Amino acid sequence: MLAILAQAEKTLFLPPARSTVAGAHDGLYNFVLWMSVFWLVLIAGVMIYFVIKYRRKSPQDKPVGPTHSTAIELGWTLPPLILVMIIFVWGFRGFMDMNQVPNGAYQVLVSASKWSWTFTYGGGENDSVLHVPVDTPISLVLNSTDVIHSFYVPDFRVKKDVVPGRYNKTWFQATEVGEYNLFCAEYCGQGHSAMVTKVIVESREDFLAYLVERGKWWEGESPAEVGQTVWVEKGCKQCHSVDGVDGTGPTWKDVFGSERKFADGSPRVADEEYIRESVLNPGKNVVQGFDNVMPTFQGQIKDPEITGVIEYLKSISTHYDGQLLEPFPVSVPAENSGSPGAQE
Amino acid sequence: MSVIQDQVKSGGYGGQHGPGETNYINHSKGVLSWLLTLDHKRIGLMYMVAVITAFLGGGLCAIALRTMLYLRAAPDVAPITAGTQDLYNQLFTLHGAILVFMFIIPAVPAILGNMILPLMLGAKDVAFPRLNLLSWYCYMAGATLFLYVLLSGGLDTGWTFYTPYSTSTTTSVAAATMGAFVLGFSSILTGLNFIATIHMLRPAGMGWFKMPLFLWALYATSIIQVLATPVLAITLLLLCAETVLHIGIFDPALGGDPVLFQHFFWFYSHPAVYIMILPGMGIISELMATFCRRQVFGYSFIAFSSIAIALLGFLVWGHHMFTSGQSAMANAVFSLITFSVAIPSAIKIFNWLATMYKGSISLATPMLYALAFIWLFTIGGLTGVFLGALSLDIMAHDTYFVVAHFHYVMVGSMLTSFIGGMYYWWPKMFGKMYNETVAKIAWGLIFVGFNLTFFIQFIAGSQGMPRRYADYLPEFAFYHKFSTVGSYVLAIGLFVVLFNWIHSLIYGRKAPQNPWGGNTLEWHTSSPPPHENFHEDPLVTEPYEMRAWDYDESIDGYVFDKDKAIELDQQSHH
């Protein structure tokens, strides 16, 4: 019966099981669930029965009942003890399966920062959405650039904290093509609840096509369009609007070419170098009235993407009336795609 | 035996005291007579006012954040912006920090413990009355620091202060950690006082196994307060040094280890969970005995299970870090010990049920809370079994499942036992009875409201709803709306309780010395007790031997038959 429950499409409590470890997890979950129902009904039932049967007849009642029995105490200590020991072993074995990365798993680097995800594949391709091939063990190496986050995909029953200063590892093997939610499960500040993205499980062919596509994703787009994509995908838009309203960070509208005032009062005109610095070393140029909260994008953003951001800023600034760059050259030099240090 | 004989010779006993009699409340007048009092009962009352005020503050945060989550279901009405995210983060942080440090931890020991513990011992006061007052001032100082936090940019770290977020945020982390530090001192002083009092001030004739079970629970709680709180203190000092000086111990950017903070923090905060629940369990033992009107079943098992929980509670902190990347070996050990804590908890439940067997069960308001406690604590405990199992915890960690679990234990169980205890000792504390009908309606609202609010969160969490989210995906909207509606019912119930209490203070009829027929020593003095607690030394017998108390309809209370008590006591020794 447990096996049937485990394979059910979606139980009352659990989301659909979409990874190889989910079945084992759900089996134990359902076991503990029904065990809990049993104990709860038993305890509440006995309680209600006693309340009715032994209700007070008169305030003068002076009942006498048994006060101790070692045999009874042992009798009701042993069953729960045995049960929890079974659950412990069951849970531990399930955990080892979830924890031990199988040999031959395909590795993806996961980098979390406030408040976006970056997934980097073997060829240096990176993306803010996690694409994986179906029926393939995927090993994840997790690292954070700022505070602690947690990688969580409920449909796969996988969760691991993403801790700065160490590489945590976990893995999963998706069993069905589809789109699944990926959450940050460890509170990380203002945008915590927006740090949600998708895992896209696709056939091996589609995944390959994706990688090929991703490797040259700026082909055919103008740099300003690239910049706009970066603005969305790297999470810039969480803090920087383009409609002129300041958020956590200053709006991007009309920034380029304007004079910026820093916290210490010094002015500077926002030119290309300024934008580049602000992306890579944001603490250096904190504009008056804002906090120094932006993480560095050093290592997570490629040069053409920064160029894209600069062009995008030019395109939405009234202080700039020059030309915009034409689309990128079609092919990116090969050594760029293997650019080291895309991860910290 | 000789003790009892001596006491009999010492003269008349018990009886009603006239209305002109002074008691601890009207014994002296003026604000200073309260602020400088060394009387444990007055300190208990001052704690009551302060702690309930904090409860209102933390509760309002809860209602506000549930309302925000309700409105989120209609994004047109409540668009999510950086501002609303910040507000939400501050609300859940303050909700947690205020209620954990300023309500759940001090509520039962500092209010009911202070009030009742010396009375139960037949003592005139706690061992160190000045320390007791100092502890209240520490509490107020901590509360003031939290007030400062509110006014100076708030706090958005979650009550857990996890690094490195807490060392990088711009909110008032330093002030909040100092606040928690000072509150910790208040807690240590209370625990220290109770340990010394229970050791040194037990009356002749009251051996360890003649103590009421509430005292066993308070003793176990005090051990945790004294041994775990200093570790929190040093952790918070280090965090404060980290925030202010950046010494780098917890900051990975400076070479420190953020997970070390979690170990330190939970080394205190997991035992602290038992600081929250153990005294509540002690109250339930008292309620069960009195309202079943019989000896508790398995006295020594209940007593030792408190101590077992207190000691095992020190060895399970790592179960808060199953997903942090700690070694599989450590996970296995922590999981195993976690399961072992389930056993003493189960023993308590079974013994309470057995106490009901062949009892004379009254459904007075305090008993209703005791029954609610059993329901809520059973659910809280059983869902703890899910979380103790390693593979299930990976899925449930940091989701609403955990939120629901600890609310069932820390709020459902702790709050019902606290309110039940307040109703139980209310006549003793103030000498007034309350309106029973209103009290029962409030109980119903609280019980229903609580289950509506939190049961559905188990489902939301199992479905994958992470905690501490200001916003959520549309598929979770139903759960959140449902839960919010439940929280309103719960809040209304709590306000009815408050109204019921205030009403009782003004209009309540005079309480008899012993309205329930309990035999622990606090019922052997007038209601409210005199300044020096007892008019004469009370007769120490088995704490749950209630057959010497006879119901007197004219006062709607119980009257002590001393000769019968002595006779019963002698019988029990043959």
Place this chain on the structure above:
Amino acid sequence: MSSENEHTGDTGHGDNHHPAHLAHHFETPEQQFESGKLGMWVFLATEILMFGGLFCAYAIYRGNHQDVFLYGYGALDKMWGATNTVVLLASSLTMAWGVRAAQKGQQKLLLTMLLLTFMGGVGFMCIKGVEYKAKWDHHLFPGTMNAFYYEGGQPKYPEKLEHAIAYIDGRNLGGEAHGGGGHAPAGHEAGDEAAPQEDSHAVEHDGSQVGDEDARHLGSVSPVIIPAVFGAPADVSTIKPPASPADMGVNDAVIDQAGAVSMPSAQHTQVLWNDLSGAEQKKVHLFFGIYFMMTGLHGLHVLIGMVLIAWLFFKARAGAFSKDYFAPVDIGGLYWHLVDLIWIFLFPLLYLIH
């Protein structure tokens, strides 16, 4: 913190049927005395657990960054530490003597002993002050002010850093206690023993070469990871893993541990700056953070103990204690012995262990 004297403070508000120093809620002086003593013992337990947390932090960081600690020791002066240990032990002796005097009702001896104990505290704090002054002079403050503090991978105070390195290296080589600018900076005399990696680190901290951000963050892990992860064949049709996890050079451990290429420190009796890997060099300030937290918190306890002893002294001078009533002295003594005991652990941990 200020609660210690409260333990003994339940005195003097007794009523008529009791001895003057017996509080109203106690039956007998013995009960009151035992209560006070029990209270103090419980309080001492909390103190030990509080310092226990610090000792834990110390043990973990020492275990994780062995060489950083070995290097940091250089800044501490064993002689002053030992002197302070003697001073504190002596004051513990005089305290115990004082308690005995109180028990026997020897008023004069009690006053002398309390005064001597107090002077022991003063002596300890003065020596501590001299030690702190030495740290102060060489910019070895806790936290961001520390000469070894790095910000964004760069030394925050390059000049002070050089000075501090010269100071500690000089001391570690057995030089003068105040190695100033006269010493060769950055321990070049040890350079020839360093492996090539060490050289690059040395260059890096000199600031003459700004390595790329990633390499600095990853330490020496990066050369392993980068080809393994990023250098996967362009043709991914097989979707083969780039390497087995064990080959990845990453594990659950803290990165910098993996990155730390620690020189066998047996080559020196002492660790010098250039023996530390680049990652370790950035952590030297941690040692001072822990040093100041431990000695600072202990110093605070000494100060509280001194206030307590001064209070006892004035009470004793007013004739408050007698053969029948000496509980405050006894209980105050317990506290002072604890302060002493904690130092007995601090001294070898910070100054002696190598």
